[in-house]
Amino acid sequence: MKVKIGVLAMQGAFVDHEKALQMLDCETMQIRTVEQLNQVQGLIIPGGESTTIGKLMDQFGLIDAIQERSSQGMPIWGTCAGMILLAKEIEASDQLRLGLMDIKVRRNAFGRQVDSFEVPLDMKEIGDEPFPAVFIRAPYISEKNDQVKVLATHEEKTVAVRQGHLLAAAFHPELTDDSRMHQYFLDMVQRSL
Numbered sequence: 001m002k003v004k005i006g007v008l009a010m011q012g013a014f015v016d017h018e019k020a021l022q023m024l025d026c027e028t029m030q031i032r033t034v035e036q037l038n039q040v041q042g043l044i045i046p047g048g049e050s051t052t053i054g055k056l057m058d059q060f061g062l063i064d065a066i067q068e069r070s071s072q073g074m075p076i077w078g079t080c081a082g083m084i085l086l087a088k089e090i091e092a093s094d095q096l097r098l099g100l101m102d103i104k105v106r107r108n109a110f111g112r113q114v115d116s117f118e119v120p121l122d123m124k125e126i127g128d129e130p131f132p133a134v135f136i137r138a139p140y141i142s143e144k145n146d147q148v149k150v151l152a153t154h155e156e157k158t159v160a161v162r163q164g165h166l167l168a169a170a171f172h173p174e175l176t177d178d179s180r181m182h183q184y185f186l187d188m189v190q191r192s193l
């Protein structure tokens, strides 16, 4: 049976993640309710505005529900704002969050003059070819503990990590036609079953 991967659809870049997943061998579902969450075997939290996504998740009862599924080992991947929402610590912010990963993040961390840029990123975990990473008002990881594995850095800043069943990237893999990160997450989901 094909696995079904949910894309949290509160706000932000969820449609592009769905399109990226549809190129792969899996089913997808937009997630707005706890009932929908309970029908998927993995979850992507997209980029967007992390404060808005956090508030909406809370209103829909999804913070508790996602924390519960995570405690049972369901793979979760946060990109950009989604990475912020996965972090236990967000510098200078008390915004609502899932707080699942042992990372501290800094929002809008690459400075105003470079709101958005694309770089070839070395990420051996997904292959030898560099990954075309699109950063949009991106955060980075300023601290982490030993449980967290660094997958990629840009200018010595940590921008992609994995902690067991949790994956986070500061950039937007759904905006390129390189599907290796989505395939990597799909593999995590298939292995978790």
Ligand SMILES: NC(=O)CC[C@H](N)C(=O)O
Pocket (backbone or CB within 6 Å): 046, 047, 048, 049, 050, 051, 079, 080, 081, 082, 084, 107, 108, 136, 137, 138, 139
């Ligand atoms: N592209 C993005 O997801 C940007 C994240 C946004 N700066 C935030 O803090 O929520």
